[in-house]
Amino acid sequence: MTVTQRLYQAARPVWEACHAHPFVRGIGDGTLPLEQFRWFLLQDYRYLFDYARVFAYGVIKARDPELMRIFSVNLDAILGGEMRLHRAYMARLGIPEAQVFAVQPALANLSYTHYMLAVAAAGGPAEIVASLLACSWSYAEIGQRLADLPGAAEHPFYGEWVQGYAGADYQKTNAALVALMDTLAQDCSEADYQRLEEIFVSCSRYELGFWDMAWKREP
Numbered sequence: 427m428t429v430t431q432r433l434y435q436a437a438r439p440v441w442e443a444c445h446a447h448p449f450v451r452g453i454g455d456g457t458l459p460l461e462q463f464r465w466f467l468l469q470d471y472r473y474l475f476d477y478a479r480v481f482a483y484g485v486i487k488a489r490d491p492e493l494m495r496i497f498s499v500n501l502d503a504i505l506g507g508e509m510r511l512h513r514a515y516m517a518r519l520g521i522p523e524a525q526v527f528a529v530q531p532a533l534a535n536l537s538y539t540h541y542m543l544a545v546a547a548a549g550g551p552a553e554i555v556a557s558l559l560a561c562s563w564s565y566a567e568i569g570q571r572l573a574d575l576p577g578a579a580e581h582p583f584y585g586e587w588v589q590g591y592a593g594a595d596y597q598k599t600n601a602a603l604v605a606l607m608d609t610l611a612q613d614c615s616e617a618d619y620q621r622l623e624e625i626f627v628s629c630s631r632y633e634l635g636f637w638d639m640a641w642k643r644e645p
């Protein structure tokens with residue numbers, strides 16, 4: 427089994443809870459109230475900036491120029507193109523960017539991003555990728571599963587969201603991060619692996635907490 431296959435198995439129950447979460451189901455069947463989605467979007471847009479900062483830590487911690495470049499390209503892609511989906515929805519909902527930064531991050535949001543930033547400050551490239559991977563990969567799987575639901579990708583409001591994460595571009599970016607995890611964890615000891623698993627499962631739990639926070643609009 428590869429390292430990422432092991433990580434995937436370890437996080438499986440938490441990911442299934444994400445798939446079963448009423449917020450995710452609501453996007454899939456189009457019944458999620460718009461107000462709840464708006465609340466989520468504001469929090470999620472803020473989240474992405476801190477997520478991008480974790481890649482910036484990767485640039486600092488990388489010990490070879492090629493890895494430095496990989497983190498840097500990802501950082502640039504998030505700040506540039508990959509926030510396109512969020513900005514499109516913000517435009518549709520009439521939310522100016524300044525409003526996002528006036529919003530207080532919810533506790534589940536703040537806890538998640540601060541956990542990732544703490545892992546990145548203390549660890550090396552492998553720990554950094556383990557902390558980023560649950561986010562990227564779980565959305566790739568959610569996108570694929572929702573796209574398999576009849577009509578979900580064609581929904582007039584949520585369809586774009588489903589297509590964004592199920593789409594080839596996002597899937598390819600995620601697959602590259604999965605491959606990077608396996609490369610960085612190659613030849614790691616069992617103790618090293620256990621640390622990566624703890625980070626990956628913790629971030630998966632934070633993902634579930636993020637859905638729950640959005641569903642309840644828990645500040």
Ligand SMILES: Cc1ncc(C[n+]2csc(CCO)c2C)c(N)n1
Nearest residue numbers: 470473477504508561562565599636
């Ligand atoms: C809470 C939360 N978790 C995961 C994602 C997924 N995601 C969407 S865009 C992006 C940047 C890299 O492609 C990532 C990781 C999210 N949006 N919000």
